[in-house]
Amino acid sequence: MTQTKTPVPALRLSGLEKSFGPMKIIRGIDLDIPAGERHAVIGPNGAGKSTLFHLISGHYQPSGGSVRLHGDDITGIPPQLIARRGLSRSFQVTNLFPQLTVWENVRCATLWALGHKYSFWRNVERLADARQRTEEILREINLIERWNMPAGVLAYAEQRALEIGLAIASNANTLLLDEPMAGMSHGETEHMVELIRKVSENRTLLMIEHDMGVVFDLADRISVLVYGEVIASDTPERIKANASVQQAYLGTEVA
Amino acid sequence: MSQKTDMKIPALPSDKRSSFLARFGIWIVAAIVLAGLPYVFSSGLAVSTMCMMGTMIIFALSYNMLLGQTGLLSFGHAVFFGLGGFLTAWAMNAVAGTSSPVPLFLFPIMGGFTGLVFGIIFGAVSTKRSGTAFAMITLGIAELVSSSALILRHFFGGEEGITLDRTDMVQVLGLSFGPQIQVYYLIAVWCLISVAAMYAITCTPFGRICNAVRDNPERVRFIGYNTQTVRFMAFSLSGLFAGIGGGLAAINFEIMNSAQMGVGESGAVILMTYIGGIGNFAGPIIGAIVVTYLQLMLSDVTDVWQLYFGLLFIGMVMYAPRGLAGLLALQQPLLQTRQLHHVAPYYILALLPGLVAISGLSMVIEMTYQLAVKTAAGPAMVFFYIPFNANSPLPWIIAVILFAVGTWLFLRAARLAGDAYSQALAWRKLP
Incomplete structure (x- = not known):
């Protein structure tokens, strides 16, 4: 990775908090993610990783603190406005448009960024830019052969790849991937790692992942989330060596 | 992404204006x-x-x-x-x-x-x-x-x-x-x-x-x-x-x-x-x-x-x-492979007892209506051009038999039709 560090990080979380009633799920997270970094969030079940993603992407309203995207405050604004600013995400549980074809799924995700918005006067089939972009992405995620199948009938691993396709279709500069390898076989995971490596070039990547092999392989930096707090945020080597991380989390998982 | 993988891809959508x-x-x-x-x-x-x-x-x-x-x-x-x-x-x-x-x-x-x-x-x-x-x-x-x-x-x-x-x-x-x-x-x-x-x-x-x-x-x-x-x-x-x-x-x-x-x-x-x-x-x-x-x-x-x-x-x-259009859309793959004539007889086979069941049911409905609402007209009524008395037990027995037998035969025939349909579809998939 070239170290072209800009003073403004792609993503800056300051004192981010989220409570559900009396339950404090996220307890004041401060985290800077420089542009172009591949950053992984790890942590035990219930640590608040998915909640953190929901806060950043606008799915949940934070109870306190702020989220800045390239310096702009996006705290608590609706997800569609965050998406339009170039932050895109995938979901832990496959979240597609099941009745639409693979082609239609990806094309829908390209439309806003290409400026077609709510147009009800142009034939969608004749939008050359949307067609090109859709084809590009389907080739990139290796689903071009499946383009005319409904997303709902794809194999699980294909659906996960399509999930990535939807996330990158808008040409977002910041990508949040929530457990992209969940439930995949060993071979499928390898393909997915390659795909993520490819799509995260020239992008900022923030991903949640349980598979430590994947995390140490892909990530430039790792943050460890335990009970709603980041207890360490460092390079994979130092995280491995970190005693408090070992105690809280890694000891049982990494041989 | 070589030429080889492209061979398997169904023709991609085009953004060109199609013919008039x-x-x-x-x-x-x-x-x-x-x-x-x-x-x-x-x-x-x-x-x-x-x-x-x-x-x-x-x-x-x-x-x-x-x-x-x-x-x-x-x-x-x-x-x-x-x-x-x-x-x-x-x-x-x-x-x-x-x-x-x-x-x-x-x-x-x-x-x-x-x-x-x-x-x-x-x-x-x-x-x-x-x-x-x-x-x-x-x-x-x-x-x-x-x-x-x-x-x-x-x-x-x-x-x-x-x-x-x-x-x-x-x-x-x-x-x-x-x-x-x-x-x-x-x-x-x-x-x-x-x-x-x-x-x-x-x-x-x-x-x-x-x-x-x-x-x-x-x-x-x-x-x-x-x-x-x-x-x-x-x-x-x-x-x-x-x-x-x-x-x-x-x-x-x-x-x-x-x-x-x-x-x-x-x-x-x-x-x-x-x-x-x-x-x-x-x-x-x-x-x-x-x-x-x-x-x-x-x-x-x-x-x-x-x-x-x-x-x-x-x-x-x-x-x-999926409605009537959905039922029609199901027949499309059969039409394409010219298999519909193998399945159509089964549809008719299912339709006939279905109609019998419906006529039994509607007989019950009409007789009930005659006795409950059209009381002034008395129990004498006509159904399918057949005059009878709605108070006598015979038409009721006939109606129930029509409905029960019709439904039973319909369900059996429907299963046969379903089997014939999937068989015709499977035939299509053979090389």
Whole structure:
């Protein structure tokens, strides 16, 4: 990775908090993610990783603190406005448009960024830019052969790849991937790692992942989330060596 | 990504303009069919039936913009149909007798405009929510408008409704629109325009995003779209087309009655759309034609025709949730591989006991009706040209046997037909 560090990080979380009633799920997270970094969030079940993603992407309203995207405050604004600013995400549980074809799924995700918005006067089939972009992405995620199948009938691993396709279709500069390898076989995971490596070039990547092999392989930096707090945020080597991380989390998982 | 993988890819969509025939062929055929229909079905009854079907096609398709395309279940769609009709009636009455040169065939625009305006007003409220809350709000709107019809008696004409005279407009090309056949062509032209416009909308970025909202509204927000805006636009546009349908209905019947925008009418359009099939653009067209025909035909032969509709609706929802269009679409792969003739006999085999079961059931219904409601007429009745006494046990026993045996045979035959269908499909997959 070239170290072209800009003073403004792609993503800056300051004192981010989220409570559900009396339950404090996220307890004041401060985290800077420089542009172009591949950053992984790890942590035990219930640590608040998915909640953190929901806060950043606008799915949940934070109870306190702020989220800045390239310096702009996006705290608590609706997800569609965050998406339009170039932050895109995938979901832990496959979240597609099941009745639409693979082609239609990806094309829908390209439309806003290409400026077609709510147009009800142009034939969608004749939008050359949307067609090109859709084809590009389907080739990139290796689903071009499946383009005319409904997303709902794809194999699980294909659906996960399509999930990535939807996330990158808008040409977002910041990508949040929530457990992209969940439930995949060993071979499928390898393909997915390659795909993520490819799509995260020239992008900022923030991903949640349980598979430590994947995390140490892909990530430039790792943050460890335990009970709603980041207890360490460092390079994979130092995280491995970190005693408090070992105690809280890694000891049982990494041989 | 080598040349080799490309070999397996089905031809990708193209953004080139397709040939003239591919783009307009179906609409030209539709126009020819619409123009020719009155020559085939030329009786007065047939022409007025087709007029009703035309308005209902627009109405049902506009409803499917909500239900089938965007996944919005509205219980108040007749509000826009009715208001469109009333405003058209008022506009025509205002113009009638004056020398204003507005020809009759432009008045459905008034209906569409009214539908759009009220679609925007009511849509601004109802589309703030989705799902069940949205459905409840539309039900509230339907009740609200129905009850205002009782209050604003001058505008909605109370029980009698508002009458109009379509022949009182300025005549263009010598068209008086007195004869029903002229009204038929007026409705046919508007129907074709509306259907084509609604189809075109499904092929736009907005149309596809509507489908995405139907499939998974939450996800749509993360690809940059405001789902509330999508719902609002779909709601307003469907109001526009429902209003055109209402305007045409006013012209057709020359009377508008507040019952035409009531909850009953809103229910009828759900029935039509669903029986036709919400998953297919042509579904509501088929539904409007079939349901309108059945309505007219059944109300002629039985007083409790609505009960049969209820049964038909429940049956469709349970066993053919994709509607008549869905059933037809299932046959398409068989047609392509010329396998349909292997399966069709099984369909007939299932249909015959099905009809027997239905006749048994309707015998029970009609006998119950005869004894419970038509008490003045006594127990003597006629069913299928056979006179009998509803008080004697024999017809009851026969009815129950017909129903039980018919149902049992139907279920068996249906299973056979299902097996034959999957066998024919499997045959297709062999190399």
